[in-house]
Amino acid sequence: EAAVTQSPRNKVAVTGGKVTLSCNQTNNHNNMYWYRQDTGHGLRLIHYSYGAGSTEKGDIPDGYKASRPSQENFSLILELATPSQTSVYFCASGDAGSNTEVFFGKGTRLTVV
Amino acid sequence: GDSVTQTEGPVTLSEGTSLTVNCSYETKQYPTLFWYVQYPGEGPQLLFKVPKANEKGSNRGFEATYNKEATSFHLQKASVQESDSAVYYCAQNYGSSGNKLIFGIGTLLSVKP
Numbered sequence: 001e002a003a004v005t006q007s008p009r010n011k012v013a014v015t016g017g018k019v020t021l022s023c024n025q026t027n028n029h030n031n032m033y034w035y036r037q038d039t040g041h042g043l044r045l046i047h048y049s050y051g052a053g054s055t056e057k058g059d060i061p062d063g064y065k066a067s068r069p070s071q072e073n074f075s076l077i078l079e080l081a082t083p084s085q086t087s088v089y090f091c092a093s094g095d096a097g098s099n100t101e102v103f104f105g106k107g108t109r110l111t112v113v
Numbered sequence: 114g115d116s117v118t119q120t121e122g123p124v125t126l127s128e129g130t131s132l133t134v135n136c137s138y139e140t141k142q143y144p145t146l147f148w149y150v151q152y153p154g155e156g157p158q159l160l161f162k163v164p165k166a167n168e169k170g171s172n173r174g175f176e177a178t179y180n181k182e183a184t185s186f187h188l189q190k191a192s193v194q195e196s197d198s199a200v201y202y203c204a205q206n207y208g209s210s211g212n213k214l215i216f217g218i219g220t221l222l223s224v225k226p
Binding site for chain 2: 035
């Protein structure tokens with residue numbers, strides 16, 4: 001069974017602080033994604049990766065960086081967290097190919113105070 | 114640009130009644146269309162996908178037909194159950210390689226016994 005694990009599951013951060021959200025997948029998928037989920041906006045793509053060492057900007061990348069050090073791991077980094085980044089963040093993985101399903105983790109609830 | 118519009122929730126139904134969640138999409142491409150479902154505390158998971166126009170997808174009693182002329186992909190179920198209570202997302206793939214998903218805002222369905 002596909003497995004995408006996110007850590008931490010909950011995080012409270014202070015404004016201006018650095019936050020790192022981690023994601024690990026055991027599916028051996030090439031593609032990984034970071035989305036944020038907000039009421040009234042659904043899921044929006046922040047960054048994605050096609051493989052180790054690569055990261056690409058999604059639709060809302062401002063204020064976020066990403067890192068893909070290996071096939072299995074994909075991190076989302078908030079260098080200077082702001083209250084507007086309070087949200088639920090989802091990591092996902094998927095095979096290369098245009099019709100393929102993506103598999104989501106359980107999400108990380110981030111609150112920036 | 115590419116976009117997905119769906120019924121705004123919340124939608125509250127009684128068990129045994131029928132469900133329709135409207136979804137329309139906008140694109141210059143020929144996308145694959147998806148319905149994802151998200152249960153409380155979980156990440157979204159694929160309900161079904163339809164890669165070709167004029168074809169129908171189905172799973173767990175839910176179904177939707179890819180209508181290219183109307184650019185629609187409405188989700189239907191003849192008789193909902195309490196266990197169907199969840200958030201439903203319509204999505205399409207996009208981008209030069211078709212590896213990214215754009216989601217609608219999600220529709221919260223609550224089914225009362």
